[in-house]
């Protein structure tokens with residue numbers, strides 16, 4: 131009996147020795163896979179109350195940013211569309227500032243540096259220093275307080291729903307024409323603003339540029355919000371197999387433009403992982419970049435596209 135056991139053990143050792151190269155390669159691959167799994171970060175979305183007083187709007191944002199970092203451990207904080215001004219074409223000229231010299235930019239730079247965080251500065255009405263044109267612009271700030279990127283809303287919100295809502299951003303704003311990506315904590319993040327989320331082409335361009343996450347400060351309303359806000363956030367997450375974050379102002383029923391709220395983080399499976407209701411709130415979620423890689427490996431739609439049957443003007447990946 132003992133002899134049989136010893137022989138079996140010897141056989142196993144010989145097998146291992148014969149295949150030691152293969153064995154080492156398997157172990158190395160497993161080890162590599164484990165150590166290459168990408169980490170992530172905690173993000174906080176601030177669904178802020180916005181009123182007519184610009185200084186108060188900025189102060190409120192600073193207070194909530196501080197609390198999202200010190201109380202909730204966020205590494206990235208994102209603000210809503212038009213957080214320093216009421217949302218409306220009649221307000222944009224009066225609230226517009228130059229970037230990065232205006233008071234809002236200076237406040238965002240200072241708080242990002244003080245807390246050592248990445249700050250997606252929602253949007254503000256921007257007055258361009260060179261030609262005085264107005265834009266709806268998102269700024270991104272580094273932990274050193276440096277301006278990492280600016281993104282000017284590309285698709286302007288011009289809609290006319292009789293009995294619903296009429297809004298024409300293009301009456302006063304100019305549309306941007308540049309995409310903006312930032313590299314943060316091992317992730318590549320693409321920026322869009324609100325109405326931009328309706329254009330899957332933009333999201334696909336970002337995906338093709340290697341983005342893992344798309345962030346859209348936005349303010350849908352009581353007509354478009356219930357119909358399309360979650361649908362579009364989940365749609366873009368599903369199209370691009372990326373994280374998507376949408377950040378709205380809190381709802382104020384007395385405002386000229388009543389925001390839907392419901393800021394949310396959607397994961398690459400298109401699942402809503404954290405969501406606010408309509409009131410002022412901070413939404414916190416842990417973004418796990420390994421999930422991006424997992425979904426893309428398990429459902430490889432980007433390598434399965436039949437570009438022999440339809441064209442895409444984006445770079446294939």
Ligand SMILES: NC(=O)CC(=O)C(=O)O
Nearest residue numbers: 287324325349350351354
């Ligand atoms: N603020 C917006 O651009 C609103 C929007 O896109 C919508 O559909 O509602």
